[in-house]
Amino acid sequence: MAALSDFRLLRPASAAEAVRLRGEYPASRFIAGGTDLLPNMRRGLVTADAVIDLGRIAELSELRVVDDRLHIGAGVTLATLAADPVARARLPALAQAAAAVAGPTHRAAATLGGNLCLDTRCMYYNQSEPWRDAIDNCMKIAGDTCRVATKSPRCWAAFSGDVAPALLVLGAEVQILGPQGMRNLPLSEFYRDDGMAWLSLAPGELLLSVRVPLADGWLSAYEKLQIRGAIDFPLTGVAVALRRTGDLIGELRIACTGVSSRPELIGGLDALAGKTLDDAALSGIDRQIRRGTQPMETTVISVAYRRRATPVLAKRLAKRLWAASA
Secondary structure, three states, X not given: OOOOOOOEEXXXXXXXXXXXXXXXXXXXXXXXXXXXXXXXXXXXXXXXOEEEEOOOOHHHHOEEEEOOEEEEEOOOEHHHHHXXXXXXXXXXXHHHHHHHOOOHHHHHHOEHHHHHOOOOEOOOOOOOHHHHHHOOOEOOEEOOOOOOOOOOOOOOOEOOOOHXXXXXXXXXXXXXXXXXXXXXXXXXXXXXXXXXXXXXOOOOOXXXXXXXXXXXXXXXXXXXXXXXXXXXXXXXXEEEEEEEEOOEEEEEEEEXXXXXXXXXXXXXXXXXXXXXXXXXXXHHHHHHHHHHOOOOOOOOOOHHHHXXXXXXXXXXXHHHHHHHOO
């Protein structure tokens, strides 16, 4: 792995100052834990004349309950989030997803905001510079062809963050600060289905926080498949949230990661409301996940395996939550 190139380190004391510095240094990057950014800079995947360190900004580390919602600053570490008693008790999918990221030392440094803004990944992109040069690069960096789908006009690199699908099924919204001020939007609108432009952040905007409703009556869980038991990004990851009404489904939400250029909140599940979680409902879950995801050749594991494994994982979690809610 190559050495880091020279850059200027800036350390703002507030989010407003960080946004101002981002405007002054257009070729800069925000950094929090740096567990993804710094390796990518070493590989030559990312360049920056200046790096804006967010570690001194107190408001980004806030974690508290406000108006029946869990307010989580973008700078809260994944280790802190995984151990938070409110998240563990009332938002278990979120705590499980945070605990599933990489290894313990990574989670001690990595932040919620970093995982939500994680760069998309592909086995043709996340390689050393000599390796990439040998294949004449790819559309995502220095090339003009997507190596995953050579005739495609877009990049198919996959989003592989663990925490996003959990927050999607929990109905989270994000707070963003930019040169034009503050704005809020549902997390589902934070992402785009494009491997090169997967975030809806405008130039100079900073993810400030995430707010998650603490609604009663919901059970949730997250699980992923990976090559090793730790460290690895998900080959596929699934979050499920279920609200049961007697012997019937009140509401069911499923979101996936690792299988598209954005985390996918699966549509078409409203049709299961008012029905029991029987074989017909499970077949409906399988069908909607296959319709709502599009795994491509972005990992060393075959597309066919990931296409089959994702609905299996979702149905397993749904049945587990159904039994737990009885």
